[in-house]
Amino acid sequence: MASQYVREQVALKWTNGFARLNRGEPGITGLLTFTEAWILAREFLRPRDINETKPEFVLTQVKLAFELIGECKMLQSLVDEFLEEMKQQQFLITQECERFMSQYESTSDPQYIAQLVMRLQQWYQAWQPASALGTSMMASYTTAFQTHLFSILPPSFPRGFKALISVTFNLTHRASVPQWLLDVAPQVEGQRPDLSLWVAFDQLGFLDRYDSLVSGVCHEYVEEHILETCAEKWDEPMLAKVREWMANTIVPWMMMPYGRGARTSEEARSMLQAVGSRFDFHLCKTLSELRIKEIFDIIVDYPDSMGALQDLKECLQRVDDKALLVSSLRKANHKRLLHPGADTKLILSQYVSIIRCLRVIDPVGVLLFKVADPIRRYLRERQDTIRCIVASLVGDGESGDSLVDDSEPIQPLQQPQADDYTDPQWEPEPIDAGPEFRTNKPSDVISTLVSIYDSKELFVKELQVLLAQRLLAVKDGNYDKERRNIEILKIRFGEASLQVCEVMLKDMTDSRRIDQHVQAQQSSVLHPTIISKHFWPPLQTTTFDMPGQLKEIQERYSKEFVAFKPDKKLSWLPLLGTVKLEIELDDRTIEIDASPLEAAFVELFSQKDVWTLNELIDEVGGSIDRVTALRALSSLVLHEILKESPLDTFNLLNTKEDIEKYGVKGKQREVVMQEEATLPVVTVQQQQAEQMQVFWKFIEGMLKNLGTLPLDRIQQMLKFAPDYDRSIDQLGAFMEAARQEGLVNVKDGFWSLSNA
Amino acid sequence: MKVTVKSWHAIAQWRWDTGSNSTEDEEGDVCGICRVAFEGCCPSCKVPGDDCPLIWGECSHVFHMHCLLKWIGTAASKQQCPMDRRPWATAERKVNK
Known part of the structure; x- marks a missing residue:
């Protein structure tokens, strides 16, 4: 049972509503005209199937009707009504959409997407309310339309959309335009053929929604082009070209x-x-x-x-x-x-x-x-x-x-x-x-x-x-190249550092001068290089005595030298240098470039034909070891001057028959030959290794007294040792080597003696 | 068999004939003043050998010439050999050794 107050309120509302719609017209004529206008407006707006023909409207009447509704402040209700009706008609769009999409899915041809888009645009334009209804009306219509549209588009649509966009590249020339596109999209003269397609995209809100898709397609296109044109093309700058391509x-x-x-x-x-x-x-x-x-x-x-x-x-x-x-x-x-x-x-x-x-x-x-x-x-x-x-x-x-x-x-x-x-x-x-x-x-x-x-x-x-290696190897007395190099290096390393090299070069020229002088006094086949030993890297100092005529030659030369430089003496480094020998055997003459040791052995063989290895070594004396001797002998064997038979006994091959008899090509001491050729100079690494032996004594003592030590402590303490100039890295490498030999252990960076 | 030496390129080191006949010793003697080997050069020289010769004293001591002359040049030296404090007298070199 409604109260009095409620009844009053309802009556008031009714009166107000009536007054608004009737607009103070006599009787209910106002109400009647409003109804007519309402019906007309609704008919005009009604979303229809675009396959049916739209009834004709007199635009002036429609306009009057909308004005009337607007006057009665009923526009909002009209819009609501319209959107409601649209919802009921949406199945029409859904149907068409499904038709095109199933075509696309079966063919993967982007032309169906284009057709779909153009069709959707038609729907959109057909249902679009008149712009006279205000922008808010348009906005809510567009939102409603797009909301529905996006809800029904299948997941395959973005793929198709991408494919369609890809087609739109390269459309600068009408000639390359596929026929279907010309059919689907209305053409505007003087514009790109895909213009209307883009308009449709925009109206349907695809550009906003698929913005990343659009730029993604473009990015891929750019990437593809760059890979194609620039990969492995390094000889000219490509950036400008690619930019130009992009501009075009x-x-x-x-x-x-x-x-x-x-x-x-x-x-x-x-x-x-x-x-x-x-x-x-x-x-x-x-x-x-x-x-x-x-x-x-x-x-x-x-x-x-x-x-x-x-x-x-x-x-x-x-x-x-x-x-x-x-x-x-x-x-x-x-x-x-x-x-x-x-x-x-x-x-x-x-x-x-x-x-x-x-x-x-x-x-x-x-x-x-x-x-x-x-x-x-x-x-x-x-x-x-x-x-x-x-x-x-x-x-x-x-x-x-x-x-x-x-x-x-x-x-x-x-x-x-x-x-x-x-x-x-x-x-x-x-x-x-x-x-x-x-x-x-x-x-x-x-x-x-x-x-x-x-x-x-x-x-x-x-x-x-x-430099020492190269100088000692030079035979023709031409040191210009070395001199030039040293001059260049002097600029780089500074004069003082290369003083030593300078002395080495001077030794070479001095040797020449001395030799010229000595030869003038008494000509000799011997042309020595006389070096200042403190200025050369350590050389192989193995000594032995030259036999026979070789010794004579040497001594004669020494004497001449002393006569020339009375307060100096020569001490030979017998292992180094080369001797050119002519060996006359019974049936042949051989000329060889031999090392001095080989020459010494050859000389010995001119005394008797058969020597054992030990005899040979004893004869030359000095500090020749087996390996060195064997290497020299093997070389002579290769020259077919000697033959080893039996083991460690060497025979002179006086005649060719001997070669055949002994079959010189047969058994050879390959092992010896494989060893690396002797370099006259002790390498820096060998020098360092020798020095490190000294420091090892220090390290050993240190570890014995102090137990375990980290590397940097060892380095610090070694710095007190005379002549210690290693970096901590070198020390580390040395310790690592010692560890591999089982001398030391390391744990958490602390080193200790392994036998402790 | 006959062996003929056509040519021979040998390597030799020179050393000062200091009279001490030990050809075998490896390191050689050092100058009593600068402690550099005789075959090296004195601190003020860069090139060894004839450019930095030795000097023999009658007291049998040998030095780099430059080292000794510098020493003799100082007042403190009193013209004495730095090793034995006998008056310094340069020895004649016996040439035919």
């Missing part, structure tokens, strides 16, 4: 999704600017990723790959891929360079290329520093690194390509310097520099190589050994 191909396309509304080219440019720079970024990113993937081979190809490096440099300014570059180059180096199969020379030349390449990309050297670190550490572990560097320093002609450009000016080695903060040109370290980064002032390649090691003394030592 992608930008006209971009006008469609992103710049359609533009009326002037000015406007279009501003609309495209944001999108364009996004695409440009993607382009740079793709190119730089490609180049980073190829970086190792690009470096191998340097300097033919200069173009690629320029590209990379430009791209990296836009894209922050430096970390990627560092990590991938490090990985590539690790996989392809720093393994036992790679020749040290190769590693060095690649390292030099890396230096040069990364200088191009990043002149400050941060990248280089990060990449170079593992290479340098690896090279330090290799034994022959120094020798390789030195060999390339002196332009060892073997490989032809020297690490050093001849065109590069020769500079002194640069030592790392502390920052000079009073320098007005001073600049802080780059922002991406690591804590270890040393400002690597653009120094030359050799300085960088030498700085792999802590001290340049090692180089000088190795250089000395190398």
Whole structure:
């Protein structure tokens, strides 16, 4: 039972409602006209199946009707009604959508997607309420339509949509347009053939919803093009070309999704600017990723790959891929360079290329520093690194390509310097520099190589050994090349470090002068090189006595020398040098270049025909060991002068019959021959190993007294020992070697004697 | 069998004939002043041999010439041999040794 108050309220509402609809017309005529207008408006708006013909409306009447409804403030109800009806009619769209999509799914042909889109646009336009109803009406209609549309599109639609977009590339020329597209999309003269398609996309809200899809398609397109045109093409900069390609191909396309509304080219440019720079970024990113993937081979190809490096440099300014570059180059180096199969020379030349390449990309050297670190550490572990560097320093002609450009000016080695903060040109370290980064002032390649090691003394030592080997091997007395090299190296290493080499060269010229003098007094077949022993690397000092005429020659020469230089004496290094011998046997004459020891043996065989090994060794005396003697004898056996039969007994092959009799080609001491040829000079490693033996005594004592010690303590204490100049790395390597021999143990970085 | 030596390239080291007849000793003697081997050179020289010769004293002591002259040049030396404090007298070299 409603209360009095409620009844009053209802009556009031009723009166108000009636008054609003009737608009103060007499009787209910106002109400009647409103009803007519309402019906007309609803009929006009009703969403119909577009396959049916739409009844004709007189537009002025419709307009009046809407005005009337608006006057009665009933528009909102009308819209609600309309949306409700639309909901009931939506099954029509769903049906069509399913039809096209099933066609697409069975054929995967994007033309069905295009047809679907154009059809949907027709539905959308057919149901669209008149714009006179206000923007809010339009907005709610569009929302309702799209909400429904997106809810019914099957998952295969994005795929089809993508395919359709891909088709729209390359549509600049009408000739290449597929026929179906011309059929489906209405063409506008003077415009791209896909224009209407894009309009439809926009109206249906696809562009907003599938924005990432659209740009994704474009990205893929760009990537594909870059891979196709730029991969392994390093000789010229491609970035500009790709950009040009983009301006010609992608930008006209971009006008469609992103710049359609533009009326002037000015406007279009501003609309495209944001999108364009996004695409440009993607382009740079793709190119730089490609180049980073190829970086190792690009470096191998340097300097033919200069173009690629320029590209990379430009791209990296836009894209922050430096970390990627560092990590991938490090990985590539690790996989392809720093393994036992790679020749040290190769590693060095690649390292030099890396230096040069990364200088191009990043002149400050941060990248280089990060990449170079593992290479340098690896090279330090290799034994022959120094020798390789030195060999390339002196332009060892073997490989032809020297690490050093001849065109590069020769500079002194640069030592790392502390920052000079009073320098007005001073600049802080780059922002991406690591804590270890040393400002690597653009120094030359050799300085960088030498700085792999802590001290340049090692180089000088190795250089000395190398120079000694070469000087002693020179036969024609032509030392110009060595002299020139030393002059060059003097500039690099400083005069003082190479003083020793200077003396070595002087010894060579002095020897020549002395020899000329001696020969003038009394000609001799002997032409010695007389050296100042403290200025040469340790030489093989094995001694033995020359027999017979050889000894005579030697002594005669010594005497002449003493006559020339009364206060000096000669002491021969009998194992070194070469002797050219002519051996007249019964039926043949052999001429050989023999080592002095071989010559001595030959001389002995001229005394009697059969010697045993021990007899020979006793006869030459000195400190000749079995292996050395055997090696010399084997060489004579190879020359078919001697024959070993039975074991350790050597016979002179006086005639050819003897050769046949003994069958000289038969059994040979291959084992001996396989041993490496003797070098006249004791290598630096051998020298170091010998020195280390001394220090081992210290280490042993230390560990015995103090128990366990960490490596740095051992290093500290060894520094008190005289002449100790090893780095802690070298000490570590030595200790590791000692551990492998079972002399010491290590646990948690503490070393102890293993027998303790 | 007859062996003829056509040519011979040998390597030899020179050393000072200091009179001590020990050809066998490996390291050789050092200058009593600079403690550098005789076959090396005195601290103020760079090239050994004839450019940095030795000097023999009648007291039988041998030094780098430059080292000794420098020593003799100082007032503290009193013209004495630094080894035995006898007045320094340079010995004549016996040439035919």
